[in-house]
Amino acid sequence: MIPFNDTYAMAVKSKFAEENNIRTLSDLSKFVNAGNKVIFGVNPEFYERADGFFAMAKAYNMNVPKKNVKTMEAGLTYEAVSSGKIDVAMVYSTDAKLLKYKLTVLIDDKRFFPLYNPAVLVRxxxxxxxxxxxxxxxxxxxxxxxxxxxxxxxxxxxxxxxxxxxxxxxxxxxxxxx
Structure with a gap:
């Protein structure tokens, strides 16, 4: 198995992470539950999946009203968070847009997201x-x-x-x- 994980992740602008001392999804949960209005952007599939956004929010005890979750195509979440239209974006953990938009991927400290490690296959x-x-x-x-x-x-x-x-x-x- 190759030691990188290409999975779902949540990302914020690096400045937002620094200003609010948010490094992990648990940190984000505390920030949200402290009454801060946070707008999330996720793709429609992640919004609807039983193991998607609301399951993640539940795993982290994050009280997010549905009105604070915007659905959009996955590729658009990066630009939306970078431009300030949303605060937190659902991203893919190895996407080049993370560098392009200078985003910080929040650490999944409860290991909610499944591992998608590549492996070399040879007959x-x-x-x-x-x-x-x-x-x-x-x-x-x-x-x-x-x-x-x-x-x-x-x-x-x-x-x-x-x-x-x-x-x-x-x-x-x-x-x-x-």
Missing amino acids: EEVLNKYLEIKEILKPLTLYLNENIIIRLNYLVDAIGIEPEIVAKNYLKGLKLIK
Whole structure:
């Protein structure tokens, strides 16, 4: 398993996080429950899912009125939080827009969101035939994490570099390929 998690997350403007001393979802819950009006932006699926927004709010004992939750397409939540239309955005934890909009992902300190860790899959007969594959792929588990994936995604999504070029350059930089 590769040690980065591409899951749902909640993010705020970094300035908002600093000014209000909010680093975790528990911190956000305390802030909301102290009577601060906080507007959330989530995609329609996350709003409707049984294990979505309201389940997360319940897990964190966060009293959020439905009127304070706006639904929008997932890609729009980043810009909406950056522009101040909402205070907290549902995001994906490795999305390049986190860098583009300078957002802080709040730590899921109760581990509410499911893990979506990537894994390398190789058919057993291929692995048995080419024993060196295991050692060749092993460094991927050492050199990839959320911050690196966000930066690599940024090069593709924001700068427009082809994914294959970004991957090759990254692996060459680590001296994993020539």
